[in-house]
Amino acid sequence: MIASAGALKTLVFVLDLGGTFVFALSGALAGVKRGLDFFGIVVLSFAAASSGGIARDLLIGATPPAAISDWRYLVVALFAGTMTFFWHAAIEKVHDSVLVFDAAGLALFAVAGTQKALAFDLNPVMAAVLGMVTGIGGGIVRDVLLNEVPAVLRAEIYAVAALAGAMVVVVGYLLSLPTTAVALVGAFLCFAIRMLALRRKWQLPRVPRGR
Known part of the structure; x- marks a missing residue:
């Protein structure tokens, strides 16, 4: 059973804020590791937390993007950045935080991203692609600001993990399965694939060195 429009909007909002918080933490921690000052850390946390969502909203015509029109996104990102600045030692105790x-x-x-794209009546296949873009956008901007090659271009299975989670949402939508349960399964699958890829060094094929 597909959730009502109101329930779906709430679910997307909760997932968005959750993603905003954890991506802001990753951006802020990366800034701490590179020795940025307080301003640099909070800017990086906001950029990492909001870039994917802004790209998604612009592409589907949800303007102005939620990340800059709803103050709660800014507050969550700045809170995560400030918290990391003062308590980064405790946060970094999480292995590979x-x-x-x-x-x-x-x-x-x-x-x-996939849920919101579907809510805007995007083609299911393109909704999954947009979900992937939403997921990888923050990491790309974070890495570019730190003058690094984005993880999506060099790291163990990254965009593929996001696409797998997005496809679960699309399949659930087409089968009219419970929206919240499908979202949780999709998020878990994406997270599990990414963490397994990190631990086991799974990678997509690369051009052999010397060619």
Whole structure:
């Protein structure tokens, strides 16, 4: 059973805020590791937290984007950045903390992006692609601002994990399955694939060195 429009809007909002928080943590932690000052850390946290959602909203015509029209997104991102600045030592005790929070943000944004695209009557296949774009956008901007090659272009299975989670949402939509349960399954699948890829060094094929 597909959720009502109001329930779906609430679900997307909750997933969006969750993704905003964890991506903001990953951005802020990356800034701490690179020795940025307080301003640099909170800017990086907001950029990492909002870029994917802004790209999604612009592409589907949901303007102005929620990340800049709803003050709660800014507050969540700045809170995460400020918290990381003062208590980064405690947060960093989580093993590979940047990667864990990045994987969580990837999962939540991939699912939320797909749900919102479907709510705007986008073609299911393109909704999954847009969900993937939503998931990888924050990480790309974070890495570019830190003058690094974006993880999606070099890391163990990244965009594929986001696409897998997005496809679960699309399949659930086409089968009229419970929206919340499908979102949770999709997010878990994306997170699990990403973390397994990190631990087991799964990678897509690369051009052999020397060619």
